[in-house]
Amino acid sequence: MDEDRVSMHSASNNNPFTSAANNALWSLQGHNSGHPVNSSPAALPQNIFTNPAIQPSSVINLSNSSDVVIGPMTQYQGPVTIYQYMDATVEARSMQAGAGINQNRNNVSSSVFQNMSTSSKLLVLLIIVVIIVAAVIIYIEIQQSNKRSEPGPILFGNSYEHGTFPNLGNGHLVIDRDQWGASELAKNLIIPLKHPIPYVLITHIGVQSKPCENVYKCSIKMRTIQDSAIAEKNLPDIQSNFYVGDDGNVYVGRGWDYANTYANNTLSVTFLGDYGRYEPSDKQLEATQYLLTHAVVNKYIELAYKLVAQNQTKSTKSPGANVYRHIKKWQHFYPCGIDDNPKCGVELGMPKVWDAKM
Template identity: 65%
Template sequence: MYDQTMHPMSSAASNALMSLQNRGATNSANTSGAAAASTAGNVAQNLFENPAIQPSSVINLSNSSDVVIGPMTQYQGPVTIYQYMDATVEARSMQANGGGITHNRHTASATSVQTLSTSSKILFAFILIVLIIIGFIAYLELRHNNKNETKREILFGNNYDTGTFPNLGNGHLVVDREQWGTSEQTKNLTYPLSHPIPYVMITHVGVQSTPCYNIYKCSIKMRTLQDSSIAEKGLPDISSNFYVGNDGNIYVGRGWDYANTYANHSLSVTFMGDYIRHIPDERQLDAVKYLLAYGITNKHLAIDYKLVAQNQTKSTRSPGLNVYKEIIKWPHWYPCGMDGNPRCGVELGMSGTWNGTM
């Protein structure tokens, strides 16, 4: 639709056009549709040839096709159309779309942060659960170990470290039954040893037994002595309460709480070797002194206990001359059963010969 405002210079042309239209209307009553179309075509041709003639505000067309009003440009060949958008228009468009690329970037960034935050929470929760499980397992293990240690007799004082050998002091270890490899064939001991114990008796293995100088050899010797006591002598367990090797360590036999095979009311300590032929090591003698001092401190032994050699209680060469001449120098040695002295244990009603089969 064209602008309806008329130019001042086109009034004459408008009058002429209206005259032509009136004339065409009169002729249309007497002529055919073909004559009217010819007249309209002439008018259009005049409009193009005379620019001074301006078209009217309304043009009525009927039964026509391919009508062009105004100039027409025709191009032969391929045509490329470039569209340029004003920056202001583009900015408004992006703003109308919610921020465009910037908004999308912020949205993607927020989504990534949210995803990362969720993953971090899951990872943290997983690590926390693992730590709780590990802590619970460690607690159960520690409780189990403490329970075992409570049941297990702690023989030698406050320097007993979990998982290590007890230490009497000055490097003298105490090797327990499980540690030297006790037999499973032992019978339950039935004769308890009352505390405090009034007598300590010193013996040796004898029978041309060679001393042992390390924990490996001494452990083998302990198991051999135990097997011999059970199989050959018919005893329920190894004979003595404690044994001492030339390595300076103490090996647990029947321990503090059960009577030895020789006599009740006594604690027997056996030197592992034949000390008629061999000389006891200084560390071996020292270990026995530490053991007896511990016994007094923990009230296993009477504070005035009597120390005797086995050859004072029966006819034997045990504990060997080389051990005997050492222990008679110790302060608790008691000369019973020799040189006219009363026999050992008579004051307790013990039998004359300490040679029981307990």
């Protein structure tokens, strides 16, 4: 390698501007002399590189050139992965900025609450307490409504206490006085019934009374009968011991322990309706038989009790021709007072057995 080329290489390595100037001079020399650009630089004057008065310009104009690179260039062979790292200082500043925003929000909220007057604070607290109390009340009501919606057990009992529904069998329920809404004006009854009772007396309401087919309508009818007995007939209570509705349920009148108004020493069972005009339902007839079976089992009536209709004891249409047609076929029917048969109650030695006092 000659001395001029070594000198140019050394200058090129020490100063990038010198390298660019050398390249430009190479290009100019080749263009002016008609030689190729890559011709030997030996023909150039030596003082161009050795004269310190000649300095490269900071502006380089290139024309008709390609693939020109000024400054260092790094080339990689193969795949390259570039990772970007955040300066820890920048990241810390970002975190502090976010914390500052949250802190500002908290400060705003706390400052709003602090700026509220005492009355406003009390109002807010009162509203919160009211909401909590309302939520508790609603929860309790929902729980109680769920409990009320659950059907209670159907109990079989002899006392007919309030809140119980004795089941006589096959779905025939006994509806107590409190359950059908007996009047509080009823007085204490004074004539007791001695058990077992020898006679069962069957009657009906009559007077064109329409049969009731559900608990609601039968309960209304029971209250009407009781009000009439107390207000119009001056009786202490409703007349009969038990009433049977067209719905197949039994409604408690005077119950097992007190005499009815029809006849002493009898248990009266009254059909709720006028059964000279209407037919008794199968449920109504069956409920009556279930009631009497219950009475025998619990020794309220005699095992060989005598079943009679009211029209056998006095001149009346009760219990109605349609009911009478059915009960005279029952096992315990007793034909006293019919045709040549003795009057009812004579065998008891009580000629006034049918005379009721209250």
